[in-house]
Amino acid sequence: MPVLLLPLVSFVLLGIFGRRYLSAAAGSIATLAMLLATGLAIYCAYSYFDGGKTAGIYNAVIAFRYEWLPFSEGVSIQMGAIIDPIAAMMIVVVCFISLMVHILSLGYMKVEGRLHAYYAFLSLFTFSMLGLVLSTNIFQLYIFWELVGVSSYLLIGFYFDKPAAVAASKKAFIVTRFADLGFLIGILLLAFYTETLDIPTLIERLGNANTAWSMAMAGAGFMGISALSWALLLLFAGGAGKSAIFPLHIWLPDAMEGPTPVSALIHAATMVVAGVYMVARFYPVFSMDAMVMDIIAFIGAASALIAAVIACTQTDIKRVLAYSTMSQIGYMMFALAMNGSNVEPGLGFTAGMFHLFTHAFFKSLLFLGAGAIIHLVHSNELQAMGGLRKRMPLTHAAFFIACLAIAGIPPLAGFFSKEEILTAAFNANRLVYAVGLLVSALTAFYMFRLYFSIFWAKEPALHEGHQEAGLLMKLPMVLLSIGAVIAGWAPFARFVTADGRPLQTHIDLLLAVPPVTLAVLGIGLAAMLYKKQNEWPARLSAAMGSLYTAAYKKFYIDEIYLFVTKKILFNAIGRPAAWIDRHVVDAAMNGLAHTTSAIAVRIRALQSGKIQNYTLYFFGGVAILTVLLLFVWK
């Protein structure tokens, strides 16, 4: 409970009084609150994993729950906190990364204005993310889901006088909103059939194919797909939007317009994995529907591959990282779906969660590193960098560790989680496995392309005055580096599994060889191409031709979206609607008035001012009435 409340208090405090009274102390207050929250989160997770086990199973513990908004009998929104292994894992991750980012921001954002707002938004985000993670109720999940979205919106648009930032924030919000529509309808469907919004109850009712609710839901269908599949697909769509899964990923690269610490927090480690978390949260239900699982697997794999390909071509450091994030999330996503018959059930789940955990460390480390670099060179473009290894040794080291980790080089964190995923995929779906391997290689390639471009390529130039950032920026990097190194050694499968029972995992050496080999090959290629400035990259890209251009242009997905929104929504629907409103509906109303008025003008001749006409009309009136009365109405 206090875990949740501290960031909230911090947000409220800063939000309301920040500008006038607390602008100087905003950072300290928020960081302090975050520090406390992290401590509590770790304590909470520790005590849960330490003592929460009954009969060998980690049961979900519902810390508290309030009725928030009842809809109808049984269906109501409740606000509460549930702690189960994934939630415990997530709160630690969220709090820890958030703390790191807070600390970093103390240094990074020093020179910016409106710091109170910045920290307020950060606090709001942390609060919402924690609320999301701890949701007991599917609607609560949705509520915090939206709140996370809006804090992301606010933070991306923090530099609100930069049109690009404003546009990016808008885009992020709208795309995720569009996905949320699916989520919402999915919720409606689930609520309608299961008559509950409570997550444990819901899982209980749908986690078994033989309950009345499951059968009702599987029985009802639309367009040949059962209601359950619809609901799950729609939920997944919501998750895909937030987690930047293809094709709803387009907001993520643009979201890099926000301050870099924010990208580290939200768009690398926490918010973007919300979709994965959501699928994991409903894993027992998802696992009931093989078709949906397949779809998730393929979309996840496709997303991982496409993002990896695009990442190879981008030149903006943060965008590369963004696509990398997208690719890794695709990884996690398909990992979740890997529960084929000849594999230990739940291995994919554990692997996905594990990767989420490890990824948080090295990806935020990468962003922090990138932040430090951008802070120094004041540019996001790779061209502006190069040869920085001497000027910022610590950053260099951290970045290197992170790259190794993400490339899956043992014994760093990424290796273990990736290994588990590939093991699960190998046993469940060979096609996905193949894609996984390819992506693994590509990852190593583009990460080291980045690494070499930044820190090598040019000769180090020491004479420039700027030096590496201060302690406040170094500390989180160091901490995260440690995390990136050791996180893989965590006995993850003992704690976080699909059904709460510990899972025995081991590294299958045979299966570990190909990815590592591929990764090393990728690194080698990258080193060859980018360690020194040379002609090769340009030639290679020329050789790839249209594929390169397509990847560079992000496969034209943005253009397609732009076409849909600008041409179809705005021009084909919005404009006609507005036009119709003014020129048809309103014109009809005005036309009524004009007709009346026109009639009034036409019949003026009746009142001719000539007395004899009057008498004649008078007589006409008598005649009409007589005819009516004597003949018509007889």
Added chain:
Amino acid sequence: MIPLSHILVLSAALFFIGMYGLFTRRNMITMLMAVELILNSVNINFVAFNKYLYPDKLDGIFFTLFVITIAAAEAAVAIAIIINLYRSHHSIDAEDAGEMKF
């Protein structure tokens, strides 16, 4: 004896002749004359009804007497108005007195 209906038709004819005059005569005084014809036709009606159908009372006769009186009053006022109108308009053509319209 003449049937009642003949007298009534006569009066109706007179009525409509008067009406025609009222509709078409542009001189206001002649319009007034047409009105007198109309009133007279009604008088004939009353008298005829009284005489032919309801001779036990004198309702129709009295009605006629009062109509005649009122016709006189009406004519007097109308003529006064027409004379006044002539003063301001210098014409008693009904077509000329149509300033107010629409």
Added chain:
Amino acid sequence: MNDFFLLAKQELALVLIIFLLLIIKVGSKEWENPRVLGLINLLLLLNFATGFIYQQEGILFNEMFHTSKLIIIEKNILNAGTLIVSWLAFDWLKQQQHVIEFYVLLLTTLLGMQLMISAGNLLMFYLSLEMASIPLAALANFDLQKRQSAEAAMKFIISSAFSSGLLLFGISFIYGTTGTLVFTELPQQLQSTPLQLFALVLVMAGFAFKISVVPFHLWTADVYQGSPVAVTAYLSVVSKGAAVFAFINVLYTVLQPLAASWYPVICVLSVATMCIGNLFALKQTNIKRLLAFSSITQAGFILVGISGSSQTGMATVLYFVLVYLFSNLGIFTVVALVSAHTGKEEVADYKGFYGTNPVLSWVMALSIFSLAGIPPAAGFFGKFFLLMAGAGKGNYVLVVIAALNMIVSLYYYLLVVKTVFIDKHAQAPVDAIKVKSYPALALIICSAGVLTLGLASQVYEYIFSISQGM
């Protein structure tokens, strides 16, 4: 005969006043206008007061004259209207040469109207109708120097003569087919023969003329526009009210056997009146002419109430006329003041009026809202009840048409409000008018009436208790 003086007290009072005025006229040459007017207003007030004593039913002169509480109320309404007209025209009358003649004519018409309402005999009815019309024509001509006044009077007298000719023609047929002129004997003799129906149409046309119902309304606008404001006010309120009262009395009692025939006629006339009245009103620029068409429209609404044919119908019609009287006279007071002080009678002259004359503007707005049927003004209640009376008959088409017409009428009423409150005058708006003595009284009474008549239900309930249906 003993209660003759009491039963016919209102008429007698009027006759006395008329003679007193004539005596003053003959006997004295020094009386200044304000003094005369003061006396006359006092007398009119007394006359109005007579209506509140001895409210008994009774028949006089061999059923030529009958009276009842209902009729006394109706006469009281007319007396009140005349009194207010007299007040509101004070500023105009002060400038006139023939004040006493004005009142002699005015009171004669009032006498005629009262006799008309009390008439128990077709002869008496016709006679009082003429009595209520002929002097009015002379009154319409009272702005002797104005061309329009003469034209108005001419149009009025010719139309009136024509209409009374038709009415007489109808009455003659009624007499011919029934053999009687007495109201109480007529219903037994009416059997809807074609000739009687023809006569019915003619008689209704006669009434319709007085109430200015379409298509017998064409004189209205011209006469209202050309006449002096006081006469217009009187025409639009008192004269019309009297005709409405007489009409509803005759319809509900004498013509009751023909109800099946006159009901659709009333409906048709009502629709035509509302629509045409509104359509014409839309394009008017002269305020008196606008009010003329507005009064035509109001007549259409009254017909909706009349069509109710019930106790509610009668009560609502009476009530509406009462409300209409206060509302319309409220506007006319303002119009009369402006006209008397500046001679301006166009709607456009009222631009920026609120800036210079806020109180007058508010009274005007209040009265206009009452006419438009906007709460809390009494007009809202009046209209609501009228239409309820109409709906009671189950004729919802009529009600819908009436309700829609209220929207159209709101448009031109609001145009006036807009002119007064919103528009800015290009040059100089009407100067601030000092409202003194009687016109001020008229303003107060009208506003008070408009505000209280609706909210205080006692008035309506009293009228309802003395009304009767068919």
Added chain:
Amino acid sequence: MMSLSLLILLPVLTALAVLCCRSLQQIRAVALTGASLQWLSSIVLLLAYWKERAAGNQDAMLFREGYVWFASFNINYHVGVDGMAVAMVLLTSFVVLAGVLVSWHTDYRPKEFFFLLLFLSAGAYGFFISLDLFMLFFFLELAVIPKFLLIGIWGSGNKEYSAMKLALMLMAGSALVFTGLAGLYFATAATGRGPHSFDLMDIAQMQIPLQAQLLFFPFVFTGFGIFSALFPFHTWVPDGHSSAPTAASMFLAGISMKLGGYGCIRVATYLMPDAAVAYAPYIIVLATIAIIYGAFATMMQTDLKYINAYSSVSHCGFVLLGIGMLTNTAINGAVMQMISHGLMTALFFAAIGMLYQRTHTRMLDKLGGLLKITPFISTVFVIAGLCSLGLPGLSGFVAEMTVFMGAWQNSGHWYRLATILACASIVVTAVYILRAVAQTVLGPVTDPSYTRLNDAAWNEKMAAVLLLAGILAIGIIPFWLQQLIAPGADIIMQQVSKAISIK
């Protein structure tokens, strides 16, 4: 015990007191005092209501007062409230107080302005607490003309046209309502007091003949619908709102449109449940069109007030959708949406008004970057926008979700389609709101002269905080509102379910 008549009396007395004032200071003081008293009394009403309910009072209507008014028509002065009415009264008092605060600096004919504003509020209060159809209609019409004057005199732009259009269309609405009410009246059976009845509670007990219901329901519903921007009779909304002065816009969108929604529920659906069931599909179709079409039309607007006005069309569509869906939850949602939209749109208009007052433009392309210059107003603007797009934690979300949940309980395919379309509108809402926010308060400052602008004054801050408090009170802890409304909705739904079960 709480005297409901006070709610009508207070604004009337205040309005009259304003007329008697001599100086600007006095006028402001009196108006503010009056509005605050209204606000206080509505809070007291809420507390008293809770107290009564807590004490176990299960009557449908509390604090009833009744006097005979027009005995011959069986018209009574009859007031009383259930939770729904209490909620609407609360809404009114919030918006009125905020409106008075926002208009603090009205210096052109301030006396008349505050008089009309307070008078208007009397109409709204009266409407919400009336239990007699005549009274209800009386107050409905009472609130039309002050709007005309407010827009016409203090408005901007094409104000005369807008004012006239608004007045005429609303009048058309009330004309239809009148016809329906008259028909309903004559379809009622005799009560102890008269041959027919106008009394809401009496009529609810009667079985109105189906024929009469089918005939008169469209009149009543369409009539009230016009007030509530029912497609295609919504065209007064954009023009009226955009031309109105700030306080009038707030009142129009915040309260006036709710009169319609409330009437649709309280009169049309409650008294003619059979017809409501029969006509529900048409209502749903129109409401869905309004939601979607309104949202898309909003997307193309370039004037802030037009944006909010069109979005009101869309949002009020939710109210009608909720009513048309005829489930407990949906009706609940409809009422919540009324409250929420009332507060939110009032806040939005207030913010727009404040911006307009400073920049003298409401065009999107002329504004920009105001967050830096007027942070308070801009923040309020953003929050109102976020509320409008249904952000959790603010009231819009609660209401919309309730409507969706309620709507989804109808399982027919067409119901589903309507619900999904309505849900889809939240995306479009996000598009236009963010567009407005982005172009107005975000981005670079477009006009150097803006840099000299002042942020909100105390009165504006108070108004905004007041409305924000309402929005947050619903957004963060919605269950009190739900519990307030639910019993009333249940009673209405009992009628409807009777109608359904008869079928």
Added chain:
Amino acid sequence: MTASQLVFYCLATLLLVGAVLAVTSRKIFRSAIWLLFSLLCIAGLYFWMELPFIAAVQIIVYVGGIVVLIIFSIFLTQQSGADMLLPVRSRQLFSLLAVITGFAFCASLLYRTEWLPAGNSALNTDVSVIGEQMLSTTHYGYVLPFEAVSMLLLAAMVGCIVIAMKTKPVKENSAST
């Protein structure tokens, strides 16, 4: 055909001819004379119906009063004996149509109507009877209309004088003749 019938038809013909000429003659004086002629024919009709008192009143009031008034007003308002203007063509057409159909309708209605059986008693139209009834307040008394009509005449006279009074400066006038 009896003499009585002959007289009636002659009178009727003359009456109608006179009336038609009265409303169509282009010369206003002739018109007035034709009106006089028709009014006299009507008086003749009353004589024919054995109602000498009514006939006398008709002659006295109409011929002696109204027609004289009309002729005076013609003198006052007509400069010369020029032809009057022709009526507006379209209106004339419509009027003719209206009048002819109206008359046809009316006549057919009158012919088809079955009248109530006639009373037996003979009409007593002695001047004394009329006079007595005129001023009686009891049964069949007409004193109220009589008084009313006198008020009306009074008012009409006042009105006429006010309106037709030529000069403005004369402030006081013997209004109550």
